[in-house]
Amino acid sequence: MGTKYGGYMGRYLDIDLSTGKVTDYEVSDEDKELYLGSKGLGARILYDNLRKGVDPLGPENVLIVNTGPLVGSGAPCTSRFNISTKSPLTGAILSSNCGGNFGIHLKRAGVDGILVRGKADKPTRIHISEEKVEFLDASDLWGMDTEETQEKLPARAGKIVIGPAGENGVLFANIISQERAAGRGGAGAVMGSKNLKAITASGKKKVSVVRQAEFEKDVKKWISILKAHPTTSETLPAYGTGIFVNRCNATNTLPTHNFKRGSFEEADAVSGEALADTMLEKNFGCVSCVIKCGRRVKVEGKEVKGPEYETLGLLGPNLENPDLERICEWNYIADLMGMDTVSLGNTLGFAMELNERGLWESGLSFGKTDGIAEAIENIARREGIGDELALGVRHLSEKYGGREFAMHSKGMEFPSYEPRGAVGHGLGYAISNRGGCHLGGGYFIYFEATGPITMDPHTTRSKPEFVAMFQTLLDAVSSAGNCQFTSFALIPKQALELKPYGAIYRTISKVMEGAGPILKLVLKQPGIMPFTLPGELIPHPKNISDLTGMRMTMGNLLAAGLRGYLIERMFNVREGFSSRDDSLPERVTREGQGGNPKWVVPLDKMLPRYYDVRGLDERGIPKPQTLSRLGVKV
Amino acid sequence: MAVVKYYASLRNVVGKKEEQIEVASLSELLQRLSQMYEGRLARHLKTTTVLVNGKNVIHLKGRRTPLGKDDIVSLFPPLGGG
Numbered sequence: 001m002g003t004k005y006g007g008y009m010g011r012y013l014d015i016d017l018s019t020g021k022v023t024d025y026e027v028s029d030e031d032k033e034l035y036l037g038s039k040g041l042g043a044r045i046l047y048d049n050l051r052k053g054v055d056p057l058g059p060e061n062v063l064i065v066n067t068g069p070l071v072g073s074g075a076p077c078t079s080r081f082n083i084s085t086k087s088p089l090t091g092a093i094l095s096s097n098c099g100g101n102f103g104i105h106l107k108r109a110g111v112d113g114i115l116v117r118g119k120a121d122k123p124t125r126i127h128i129s130e131e132k133v134e135f136l137d138a139s140d141l142w143g144m145d146t147e148e149t150q151e152k153l154p155a156r157a158g159k160i161v162i163g164p165a166g167e168n169g170v171l172f173a174n175i176i177s178q179e180r181a182a183g184r185g186g187a188g189a190v191m192g193s194k195n196l197k198a199i200t201a202s203g204k205k206k207v208s209v210v211r212q213a214e215f216e217k218d219v220k221k222w223i224s225i226l227k228a229h230p231t232t233s234e235t236l237p238a239y240g241t242g243i244f245v246n247r248c249n250a251t252n253t254l255p256t257h258n259f260k261r262g263s264f265e266e267a268d269a270v271s272g273e274a275l276a277d278t279m280l281e282k283n284f285g286c287v288s289c290v291i292k293c294g295r296r297v298k299v300e301g302k303e304v305k306g307p308e309y310e311t312l313g314l315l316g317p318n319l320e321n322p323d324l325e326r327i328c329e330w331n332y333i334a335d336l337m338g339m340d341t342v343s344l345g346n347t348l349g350f351a352m353e354l355n356e357r358g359l360w361e362s363g364l365s366f367g368k369t370d371g372i373a374e375a376i377e378n379i380a381r382r383e384g385i386g387d388e389l390a391l392g393v394r395h396l397s398e399k400y401g402g403r404e405f406a407m408h409s410k411g412m413e414f415p416s417y418e419p420r421g422a423v424g425h426g427l428g429y430a431i432s433n434r435g436g437c438h439l440g441g442g443y444f445i446y447f448e449a450t451g452p453i454t455m456d457p458h459t460t461r462s463k464p465e466f467v468a469m470f471q472t473l474l475d476a477v478s479s480a481g482n483c484q485f486t487s488f489a490l491i492p493k494q495a496l497e498l499k500p501y502g503a504i505y506r507t508i509s510k511v512m513e514g515a516g517p518i519l520k521l522v523l524k525q526p527g528i529m530p531f532t533l534p535g536e537l538i539p540h541p542k543n544i545s546d547l548t549g550m551r552m553t554m555g556n557l558l559a560a561g562l563r564g565y566l567i568e569r570m571f572n573v574r575e576g577f578s579s580r581d582d583s584l585p586e587r588v589t590r591e592g593q594g595g596n597p598k599w600v601v602p603l604d605k606m607l608p609r610y611y612d613v614r615g616l617d618e619r620g621i622p623k624p625q626t627l628s629r630l631g632v633k634v
Numbered sequence: 635m636a637v638v639k640y641y642a643s644l645r646n647v648v649g650k651k652e653e654q655i656e657v658a659s660l661s662e663l664l665q666r667l668s669q670m671y672e673g674r675l676a677r678h679l680k681t682t683t684v685l686v687n688g689k690n691v692i693h694l695k696g697r698r699t700p701l702g703k704d705d706i707v708s709l710f711p712p713l714g715g716g
């Protein structure tokens with residue numbers, strides 16, 4: 001145990017709920033160098049601790065909650081913790097990132113991460129302190145919503161909890177910490193299956209810093225960059241992530257009518273601007289955040305967390321619903337019940353289309369808001385049609401038909417971006433290891449439709465290479481323990497002032513289209529970047545170096561991101577996943593958007609190139625030489 | 635008449651969501667807006683992304699993008715989120 005590196009507490013705990021045994025779990029310094037922490041290291045540990053084919057909701061599944069070195073270090077936007085487990089929604093690897101306070105408190109208790117296995121014989125809360133791990137009876141909390149549960153727990157502790165959805169095995173139940181969610185893929189159901197209602201942590205330990213003075217300078221600089229950048233200092237605090245509603249609507253990437261269309265007549269009514277004008281009480285942020293993208297709104301006279309972009313899009317236009325108040329109300333109910341609003345919005349939209357086509361009389365219709373609040377509660381309690389809705393889109397499509405418009409990949413429903421208006425983003429949904437997801441898929445829409453510098457959204461030129469590069473960068477940022485939204489400041493303020501409609505931007509866009517070979521070279525040999533970049537561009541490597549004492553160059557950072565993807569991929573391969581699962585529904589690969597046959601996601605054209613850049617064979621399996629080049633042991 | 639739509643902080647600067655303006659190209663529109671809103675908009679126009687009918691003008695003809703009747707010009711400040 002212990003570690004030579006700063007940033008880490010040097011301790012992982014292996015907690016068995018069946019036996020009540022707690023042991024130290026050895027994570028070597030070499031694995032920290034290779035995978036950093038959080039998402040990447042979580043995937044490594046999961047790979048090493050799970051057999052092929054275990055039931056995600058059985059006692060053999062392992063739930064990993066861990067942090068990255070930056071968490072609790074004082075660097076901005078670093079309260080993030082990660083959950084890794086086998087997803088009950090997809091059967092694939094799941095990692096889910098959350099900005100609540102649990103990660104910081106876990107480190108204060110002197111622990112970088114925990115593995116929870118087995119199943120308790122009654123509802124249980126685990127409490128982790130500097131001295132010990134306790135198993136506490138949580139029978140009195142069972143059945144409570146996530147807000148009430150947290151209120152009953154010690155005020156000063158970091159907490160993660162589940163609601164009724166997790167207890168009742170809703171396949172997209174989430175885990176809540178404060179008002180933030182580890183949302184996707186059903187980690188809440190995994191907790192519920194273990195009779196684990198909550199985990200709390202407290203302590204007074206501090207994160208050690210190797211080069212204190214330098215690190216303090218780095219942090220100051222980073223904060224000043226985030227505070228001066230128009231994206232992170234103006235738009236996100238003022239409008240939250242909902243600012244994307246109008247932008248996606250304008251670029252035909254706002255899912256409407258179960259992703260049938262990319263724009264909604266009444267989008268403005270559910271936009272970040274409308275939220276700011278009508279319902280916003282104030283903004284809020286995760287602990288340690290200087291951006292503060294969260295919203296607080298009033299629902300029935302009570303101030304509660306407001307909806308994020310994903311929720312606005314998927315409970316709004318995707319259901320043909322222009323009623324912002326209803327969305328705020330449904331969002332609040334879903335949070336109380338502990339379920340993912342992305343899967344929820346998709347599942348409701350799919351059930352509406354099934355109903356519209358006469359395939360399943362769900363009673364749910366586009367544009368009809370009555371009954372939705374009840375449906376959400378019924379999903380959580382597995383009552384009425386809620387019992388089936390609780391299993392998500394894939395299940396419904398297998399039972400009632402409509403696979404061609406079942407908007408998921410590997411069983412995970414799509415986030416709120418219509419991919420026919422941004423084909424690289426669509427590729428990301430198909431090749432993300434956890435299934436249809438923008439964060440695991442490189443979030444390339446930012447460079448196709450929603451950001452300041454965009455490539456032609458329909459071209460495939462250099463898209464596979466860019467998607468692989470941004471996936472790698474985001475994976476590395478997550479593994480270090482940082483919020484991915486800090487990446488919005490990566491296009492420096494000065495570059496934004498070059499008039500985004502002028503000749504310079506047009507040239508950059510063209511250059512990007514030809515950048516594929518260079519990106520491929522860097523991804524194949526990240527060692528050709530043995531340097532750090534100026535703080536204005538990518539501050540992470542220098543910060544990690546000064547914090548941990550590791551030699552963290554751009555190349556090393558990218559290599560850590562690459563390894564994380566490969567070990568996740570190997571997990572899925574072991575479970576039987578292959579290229580046939582890197583797929584998208586026909587609605588986006590065959591049905592031309594707006595009747596234009598050219599506006600589809602040409603996945604077949606991009607997939608082989610993506611595999612090549614990643615060093616995967618034609619079945620999507622990592623080649624032995626790719627694994628050995630990066631030191632990924634399997 | 636092109637329809638000019640403003641988003642996010644630009645709405646606060648100009649005090650409206652949209653308006654119709656008679657111009658023949660984007661550069662003419664940008665000039666006109668600078669005159670109409672004087673210094674208030676100038677700082678923002680340096681960082682504004684411009685879409686015409688949903689397409690970023692860097693994929694059209696940039697400042698020389700022609701504007702005609704019913705063209706929709708969307709003006710966005712730098713965004714992040716999702």
Ligand code: SF4
Nearest residue numbers: 285286289291293483
């Ligand atoms: S930017 Fe938003 S999600 Fe990220 S740490 Fe800050 S408040 Fe949390």
